[in-house]
Amino acid sequence: MTVTHKFSGHLNSNLFIRANRKISVTELWSSHVVPIVNQHFLATQLNLIKGPRTWDECLTELLKLGAIYVDQKRMLAPFEVDSENVVRIHLMPRRFDAAIFEYDRDVIFQNQNFLIVNKPALLPVHPTLDNVVENLLFCLQQKTQGPVFSVHRLDLETTGLIAFAKTESATAHFQNVFSEHDINKIYKAVVAGDGPRPGFYRHWMLKNPRSPKKISDQDGSDHMAIELKVLGGSPFLANTSVVEIELLTGKTHQIRSQLAHLGSPLVADSLYGGKPFADKTQYPHFLLHAYQLEFRDQQGQAHRFQVQPKWLKG
Numbered sequence: 001m002t003v004t005h006k007f008s009g010h011l012n013s014n015l016f017i018r019a020n021r022k023i024s025v026t027e028l029w030s031s032h033v034v035p036i037v038n039q040h041f042l043a044t045q046l047n048l049i050k051g052p053r054t055w056d057e058c059l060t061e062l063l064k065l066g067a068i069y070v071d072q073k074r075m076l077a078p079f080e081v082d083s084e085n086v087v088r089i090h091l092m093p094r095r096f097d098a099a100i101f102e103y104d105r106d107v108i109f110q111n112q113n114f115l116i117v118n119k120p121a122l123l124p125v126h127p128t129l130d131n132v133v134e135n136l137l138f139c140l141q142q143k144t145q146g147p148v149f150s151v152h153r154l155d156l157e158t159t160g161l162i163a164f165a166k167t168e169s170a171t172a173h174f175q176n177v178f179s180e181h182d183i184n185k186i187y188k189a190v191v192a193g194d195g196p197r198p199g200f201y202r203h204w205m206l207k208n209p210r211s212p213k214k215i216s217d218q219d220g221s222d223h224m225a226i227e228l229k230v231l232g233g234s235p236f237l238a239n240t241s242v243v244e245i246e247l248l249t250g251k252t253h254q255i256r257s258q259l260a261h262l263g264s265p266l267v268a269d270s271l272y273g274g275k276p277f278a279d280k281t282q283y284p285h286f287l288l289h290a291y292q293l294e295f296r297d298q299q300g301q302a303h304r305f306q307v308q309p310k311w312l313k314g
Contacts, residue, residue, distance in 0.1 A: 003032045007040065013049075013092040024080050025068070028087065029059045037091065049091045066132030067093040074132065093130035096123055101136060103143045108161075109305060113170040113298060115140065115148065118307050119162050121285065125153045140164060152178055155253070160187070160290030161305055173298045178250070184294035185247045186231070187255060188309055190287040191264040192274065195233040195243040202227045203258055205251055212271050213253045215261040226254050238278070240267050242312065244291070255288060287311055 005017040015036070019028060034055050041049065050058050066074045067090040070081055081087055100120045109116040117136065119125065124135045132138065140148045149165040151174035165171040177183050204223035206214040216223060227248040233241045243264070245255060253272075259265060260272035268276045269286040277283035289309035296302050 003028075005032075005036055009090075011045065011048075011092065012040070013090065015089045015091055017087050017089070018083070018085070019081065020083050022080060022082050025063075025075075025078055025087070026056075026059065028081070030055065033089065062089065062091075062093065064133065065093050065130065066127065067091075067130040076132070090130035094128060096131065096134040098123065098134045098139055101139050103139070107140075108307065109303075110144075110166075113166055114174070115144070115164045115166065116293065116303075116305050117162050117164065119154055119159055119290075121157050121159045124156050125162065126150055136162075137164070151175060152250075154290060155256075155288070157285040158288045158290065159309060161293045161307055162290060163293060163295075170298060177295055181248065181250075182295065184292065184304075185250065185290065186292035187245045187247060188289045188291045188312070189243055189245060189255060189259065190236050190240050190267050190311075191233075191243055191259055192240060192267055193264060195241045195264045196230050196259070196262045198230050198232050200227070200229050201258065201262065203261060205254070205257065211253055213251075213257040215257050224251065225249065226251050226258060228255065228258060240277075256286075283311070 001019060001021055003017055003019045005015060008014045008016065015033065017028065017033060019032070037049060038046065053061065062068050063076060063078065066076055068075050069088040070079065070085050101123055106118045106120065107115055108118050117140070119136060126137055127135050137148065137150050144166070146166055149168070149171045151163055151165050151171055154160065154162050163174060165174055203226055204216045204219050205226050206216070207222050207224055208214070219225070229246040229248065231244040231246055233243040236242045247255060256266055256269055256272050260269070260274070265272045265274035266286040266288060267274050268283060274286060287309065291308065292304070292306045294302070294304040
């Protein structure tokens with residue numbers, strides 16, 4: 001039997017492998033993947049892949065995390081492949097501490113149709129490419145009776161209020177609410193300097209899935225309008241301010257990129273030119289918090305939720 005393989009991605013940690021006959025993943029792993037990995041990586045890199053586990057335990061964990069694919073399909077249990085299949089293994093999946101989410105503390109409201117959650121920092125909302133279990137949606141699905149559906153998102157570092165639907169009809173309602181902008185979203189962000197002056201700001205974002213997002217003062221055929229209001233600001237730490245923002249459109253990285261375009265990047269947001277906090281231990285990442293959500297539910301009842309960021313308390 002022969003196999004072909006190649007590495008790609010960050011630190012060459014993604015392995016693509018193909019066998020010339022039908023084989024189980026356990027045999028492919030022990031007879032071919034492990035020798036290839038041992039030969040390819042240095043001892044320090046092997047420690048990132050294997051750690052204190054046995055190689056068999058490593059395979060089990062990668063399957064549990066959803067870090068192995070067959071022809072673009074995520075595999076969560078042992079499987080067999082044929083000669084036409086390509087197996088992709090994310091050998092160093094990014095890990096997140098799901099224990100920072102506490103259901104009883106962080107779910108601040110729920111009824112039969114939706115939940116409102118105070119999201120902690122550094123826990124993704126959705127499954128990532130190489131990790132399907134260490135995310136907020138999975139945590140909620142494990143603890144909530146019945147299904148839970150994601151209806152919008154917050155960045156990894158961003159904290160604060162986020163809604164999840166519990167029924168398909170509620171999901172459709174939230175999708176309509178967000179698409180029609182029938183929802184009030186207010187954020188608090190720590191920026192360099194005094195921040196932009198209060199007022200309405202419209203810019204145009206280049207239509208491109210890649211980050212960082214590129215912002216322009218003028219429209220173009222390949223751009224989309226983005227809008228927000230700066231409601232005010234107040235001093236925070238030395239040479240920084242907390243600005244309050246009403247988000248009117250809500251595109252990926254909009255607040256981060258638009259404030260940077262205005263000359264007031266979020267402190268510690270290196271992707272958009274923000275310099276780190278002086279105290280990197282206390283504030284290791286940028287501070288952006290979804291402070292308020294206000295909307296009407298399917299029955300027309302008005303809801304308003306507010307949660308102050310922890311870094312403003314006390």
